Amino acid sequence: MKFAVRTTVCRVAAPLTALVLAAALSSCGGGDSGDSSNAKKSVTLWMYPVIADQAASDAYWKKVETDFEAANSGIDLKLEMQPWANREEKVSAAFAGKKGPDVLLMIPDQIPQYVANGSLEPVGDVVEPDKDKFLPAAIPGLSVDGKVYGAPIYHTVTTTMYNKTILTKAGITKPPETWDEIKAAAPKIKAAGFSTLDYSASPEATLNLNFYPLLWQAGGNVFADDGKSVAFNQAPGLEALTFLKTLWDQGAIPKSALSNGNVIADQPLGKGQVAMAFAAAPADAGTVAKTWGAANVEIGTPLTDKKQVGFGLPGGLVLNAASENSDAAKKFLSFMIQPAQLEGLSKASGFFTPRSDVKVVATDPNAAKFADALQYAVPGEPNPAARQIMSFLSAEIQAVLTGKKQPQQALDDAAKQANDLLSRQR
Amino acid sequence: MLVLFLVFRLLPVVGALLLSLTDYRLSGTWDFIAFDNYTRLLSDGMFHQALLVTLIYTVIFVPLTVLLSLGTAVLLHQVVWSRGFFRGVFFLPYVTSIVLAAVIWKWIYDAQDGLLNGVLGLVSIGPVDFLGQSGSVLPSIAVTSAWKGFGYSMLILLAGLQAVPKSYLEAAMIDGAGTWQRFRYITLPQLRPVLFFVLVIETIGAFQVFDAMYVMTGGGPVRSSYSLVYFLYDSGFKYFDFGYASAIGLVLFLIVLIVSLIQRRLVGRDD
Numbered sequence: 001m002k003f004a005v006r007t008t009v010c011r012v013a014a015p016l017t018a019l020v021l022a023a024a025l026s027s028c029g030g031g032d033s034g035d036s037s038n039a040k041k042s043v044t045l046w047m048y049p050v051i052a053d054q055a056a057s058d059a060y061w062k063k064v065e066t067d068f069e070a071a072n073s074g075i076d077l078k079l080e081m082q083p084w085a086n087r088e089e090k091v092s093a094a095f096a097g098k099k100g101p102d103v104l105l106m107i108p109d110q111i112p113q114y115v116a117n118g119s120l121e122p123v124g125d126v127v128e129p130d131k132d133k134f135l136p137a138a139i140p141g142l143s144v145d146g147k148v149y150g151a152p153i154y155h156t157v158t159t160t161m162y163n164k165t166i167l168t169k170a171g172i173t174k175p176p177e178t179w180d181e182i183k184a185a186a187p188k189i190k191a192a193g194f195s196t197l198d199y200s201a202s203p204e205a206t207l208n209l210n211f212y213p214l215l216w217q218a219g220g221n222v223f224a225d226d227g228k229s230v231a232f233n234q235a236p237g238l239e240a241l242t243f244l245k246t247l248w249d250q251g252a253i254p255k256s257a258l259s260n261g262n263v264i265a266d267q268p269l270g271k272g273q274v275a276m277a278f279a280a281a282p283a284d285a286g287t288v289a290k291t292w293g294a295a296n297v298e299i300g301t302p303l304t305d306k307k308q309v310g311f312g313l314p315g316g317l318v319l320n321a322a323s324e325n326s327d328a329a330k331k332f333l334s335f336m337i338q339p340a341q342l343e344g345l346s347k348a349s350g351f352f353t354p355r356s357d358v359k360v361v362a363t364d365p366n367a368a369k370f371a372d373a374l375q376y377a378v379p380g381e382p383n384p385a386a387r388q389i390m391s392f393l394s395a396e397i398q399a400v401l402t403g404k405k406q407p408q409q410a411l412d413d414a415a416k417q418a419n420d421l422l423s424r425q426r
Numbered sequence: 427m428l429v430l431f432l433v434f435r436l437l438p439v440v441g442a443l444l445l446s447l448t449d450y451r452l453s454g455t456w457d458f459i460a461f462d463n464y465t466r467l468l469s470d471g472m473f474h475q476a477l478l479v480t481l482i483y484t485v486i487f488v489p490l491t492v493l494l495s496l497g498t499a500v501l502l503h504q505v506v507w508s509r510g511f512f513r514g515v516f517f518l519p520y521v522t523s524i525v526l527a528a529v530i531w532k533w534i535y536d537a538q539d540g541l542l543n544g545v546l547g548l549v550s551i552g553p554v555d556f557l558g559q560s561g562s563v564l565p566s567i568a569v570t571s572a573w574k575g576f577g578y579s580m581l582i583l584l585a586g587l588q589a590v591p592k593s594y595l596e597a598a599m600i601d602g603a604g605t606w607q608r609f610r611y612i613t614l615p616q617l618r619p620v621l622f623f624v625l626v627i628e629t630i631g632a633f634q635v636f637d638a639m640y641v642m643t644g645g646g647p648v649r650s651s652y653s654l655v656y657f658l659y660d661s662g663f664k665y666f667d668f669g670y671a672s673a674i675g676l677v678l679f680l681i682v683l684i685v686s687l688i689q690r691r692l693v694g695r696d697d
Contacts, residue, residue, distance in 0.1 A: 089663045095452050096668070117452035117666060203652075204644035255537040258558040258647045268538065388665045399648045402558070 040076040041328040046091075046104035048082055050154060050315065051349045052283065057081070060348045068335050075328045095119045095320070102323040103332060106150060108141040108313050108382045109208065115144045116384035116425075121319040121326060124148040126333045130355070135314075138354035141379030142316040150316025151333040152354035154345060157312035158209065159373035160300035161280035163272060163292055166194045175276065175298060179217070179243055179305045182276075186252035189275050196252035198269040198277040199244070200260045201401060203394040208311050208380050209262050209279040211397060214240040219306040222381045222389070230389065230418045233411035239305070241400055241407040248401050258398060264288060278303045279311055282350050285366050299369035302376045312377025314354050385421050392417040439679075446672035456669070463673035473674070475649050476657040477681075479564070483653065484632040487568040491628050492621075494572055495579035500609075502580070503587045513581070520577035528641035531570040532557065535642075557643050560650040567638050567651055574638075575631065579624045586620030587613065622693045626686050633682050654678050 051057035065077050080101065082090065088110075094100035095114070106114070114120045127148055131139055135155055142150030162175045170192040176182040186196040200210050212222060220236025223229070231237070247253050254260070254268040264270040264287045269277055272292055277284070280299075289297050302310030317336055319329050335341065339358045346353040346360040350367075352374060353360060383389070396410035405413070446463055450456040467473050498516055502509060519527065534541045535556040546552040556566040590613055598608045614621075636655040639645055645652035654674065662671030 092452060092663055092666055096454070098454065113666060114452065118455065119452050201646075202644035203646050203649075204640070255553075255555050255558060258555070259532065259643050261644070271539070273538070388660075391660065391664070395646065395649050398646050402560070402647050404560075404648055 040074055041325045042076045042078060043103060043325055043328050043332050044078045044080060044101040045317075045332070046080050046082050046101040048084055048087065048105050050105070050345070050351060053348075056348045060344055063344070064336070064341060068332060071335065072328075072331055075325075075331065077332060095322070098322050100320045100322065102320055102325055102329040103317050104320070105153075105315055106142075106318045107315055108150075108379050109206070109386060111142060111149050111316075111318065112144050112382045112384040112386065114318075115149055119321055120149045121321045121323070122147045122149055123151055123319050123330065123333055126151050126330050127337065130337065133355050133357045135354050135356055135374065137312070137377060137379045138314040141314045141382075142318075144382065150314070150318045151337050152314040152316045153336055153342060154315045154349060154351035155312060155354040155374065155377075156281060156315065156351055157310065157370050157373045157377050158213075158279040158281050159302050159310050159370060159376075160276060160278050161285060161288070162276045162298040162300060163274070163288070164296040164298050165272070165292065166192065166275040170194070170275070172275075175300055177300060177304060179303065182252075182303075183243075183246065185275075186247060186250050190251050195254045195268060195274045196276065197247055198267075198274045199253045199257045200262050201257045201394070201398055202259050202261045203391060203398070205260070205262045205394070207390045207393060208313075211240065211244070211393065212380065213279055213303070213309060213311050213378075214243060214305075216309040216378055217303055217305040217307055218243075222386075223383055227383050228422055230415050230422070232393065233408070233415040236306075237411050238408055241397065241411060243305075244397070245400050245407055253401075258401065282364065282366065282370050285370075286350075286364075297366070299366045301369075302373055308376050309378050310373050310376045311380065312374060313379035315351070385418070385425060388421055389414075389418040392421075442672045442675055445669055446676055448669045450668040452666045452668075459669070463670045464677070466670065467673055467677060472649075472652075472657060473654075476652050476654045479650065479652055480633055480635070480654045483564050483568060483635055483651075484629060486565055487571055487632045487635070488625065488628050490568055491572040491576050491579060492624060494576045495583050495624065496621075498576065498580045499583035499587055502584055513584070516580055517577035519574045522574065524571075524574055524637040525641055527574045528570060528638045531566075531573075531638075532642045535566055558647055560647060563643060563647065563651045567635070567642060570638050570642070571631075571635065575628075579628060582620060582624055583617065586617045590616040618693065622689065625689050625693055629685055629689065630682055633678060633685070 047061065049057060051060055061079050061081075065079055068077050069075065091100065091104065091110075095117075100119075111120065124147060127134070127139055134152055138152040138155060139148055142148060142152060160175070160177070166189065167173075167175060170185070170189040172185050172188060174181075176185045182196060189196045215222065215232055215237055218236035218239045220234060220240065221231045224231045244253070248257075254274060256268060260267050264277075264280075264284045268274045270288055270291055272288075285297055285299060302308050317333050319326060319333065323329050337355075339355060342353045342355055343358050343360055345351070346358070350364065352371065380386075393411075393414045396405065396414040399405040400407050400410045447458060447460055448456040449459050449462075502512055502516070505512060533539075537543065537553055537555040537558060540553075540556075542556065543553040546554060554562070556562050594612050594616070595608055598612055603611070634655050635653050636659060639651045639653055639656055640659075643651045645656050655678070658671050658674040658678070661667045661674060
């Protein structure tokens with residue numbers, strides 16, 4: 001018995017010891033000591049697949065790395081591609097453990113939370129020389145309390161997208177462009193056996209791509225001007241939620257919307273069961289073209305109620321406040337926002353450039369229509385509590401759709417939770 | 427072994443306890459706030475909702491999984507040939523990813539194109555929005571999780587069944603006991619320690635439900651599938667309220683511990 005135990009211990013101890021030693025040695029090795037003043041400074045960039053095509057992505061970022069290092073011989077740029085999935089968890093864990101990159105990509109939605117936690121460093125000095133050359137929403141969208149935290153490298157836009165086959169089968173010759181036109185078209189589309197409006201009501205779906213554009217179109221806002229309370233439970237919010245509820249009760253929104261996220265493929269819109277979407281991005285047009293047929297995809301302008309508004313935001317490179325090479329990192333940011341880099345990124349990704357002095361000739365036939373929608377793009381309403389407030393509102397919207405609450409009650413309940421949270425904000 | 431236990435088990439729990447007494451921020455700064463997180467938790471409606479959802483889910487999932495595991499174990503115990511094949515088939519879902527299983531079952535449950543509604547449609551029932559109704563969402567997710575996880579408990583119960591002395595069963599047969607009587611008065615009592623183990627691990631698993639809900643419903647509709655772990659996940663990773671999330675984790679640990687002790691009292695050994 002003792003021999004068996006000893007043998008087992010030996011069997012386990014040896015490889016375990018080797019593992020611990022290997023881990024210890026690997027943490028000691030790599031990189032320069034940092035003691036020598038001649039040592040290269042390292043800048044780590046976390047980038048996400050903004051360029052969907054893998055080969056194009058590799059080629060573009062390789063060129064960025066080569067060109068930047070050629071122009072900055074004392075800096076070693078390390079690019080680490082990250083998946084979109086679970087990026088929030090990974091980023092927050094990295095920042096909490098002081099292991100984050102020097103530079104990473106963020107959107108306006110994310111920045112306020114990290115700023116509130118002291119995790120990001122302002123980069124206003126980086127964009128200052130060229131600030132007049134950016135689109136109106138580009139720099140403000142990446143700013144918090146007047147300080148710029150992101151260097152814009154692309155701009156997204158969303159707008160309406162129609163399935164021409166469904167509209168034809170329903171006998172609708174002109175795609176609905178206003179809320180009233182959608183309500184009028186819904187019965188005809190339903191009679192033809194389809195749903196009218198794509199909507200993602202899952203609590204995991206961002207409201208920036210479903211409820212908020214409707215709220216803005218009704219002339220409302222999520223937050224009051226001072227950001228210390230919410231405003232979505234006022235008349236425009238009620239109008240937007242009532243519009244949604246009306247369509248739901250008519251059967252104009254797919255019933256699976258309650259668990260649908262902001263993904264086109266394998267959901268009713270992608271499967272050709274819904275006539276239109278109101279927050280479609282250029283990549284979505286490419287996705288549905290595979291199932292609908294490219295000739296049946298029609299891109300329109302953002303929907304109109306009291307205002308014509310769509311969601312579109314800048315993506316920007318932010319600087320980790322814990323970076324040990326912030327000067328080198330800022331040099332990289334300055335490099336990335338130059339026309340050559342932004343033009344290349346726009347061509348490879350299909351996203352728009354945030355600079356108004358950079359014109360990209362697009363090969364996609366729908367690109368011009370998406371570009372037209374840029375003028376109506378709102379980058380959202382960033383707030384440190386934005387994501388938590390989205391979760392309150394999502395649940396209440398579901399309560400309305402499932403008949404558990406009336407729209408005003410639901411909005412007021414969500415507003416109460418949101419205002420309680422905002423009053424506790426540090 | 428003790429060192430490993432201390433480092434990988436005890437230390438994180440102590441760390442979580444200390445974290446729960448602070449308002450730790452993403453930047454690494456924190457203030458000691460004593461039990462503020464716990465008092466906030468007790469008055470948080472979201473916590474009450476998540477706890478209720480978790481309890482209801484547990485009440486549905488545990489008996490379902492135990493009965494399914496026991497039933498298949500009893501059937502397998504009677505199979506003589508190809509038992510290994512059937513054992514492998516029943517165990518296969520256990521080794522698949524819960525995310526994959528949840529995605530597949532989401533398609534099965536789909537209100538418009540789902541397989542289940544297709545079958546129900548053949549007998550003029552539905553369509554039923556399994557994942558879109560408060561009354562059906564938890565049973566639907568419980569079925570998914572039970573399908574995915576019953577194989578493990580089935581193997582444990584099968585081992586337990588094989589350990590029941592045949593002489594007891596033969597003696598009972600000679601005395602005229604029927605199949606149900608033999609199962610009820612001989613097999614089940616002999617299975618008690620194994621059954622207790624299965625109950626405890628399935629209960630712990632039920633209290634930790636998150637993945638299936640995240641993938642299939644996002645916690646909806648109207649938070650009727652928003653579990654405690656989902657609440658913990660949102661608090662920590664979405665809202666960066668690490669101290670509060672730690673407090674949720676510790677309360678969950680206490681709840682599971684109390685439930686396990688109750689189970690031990692009711693189902694565990696008498697000695």
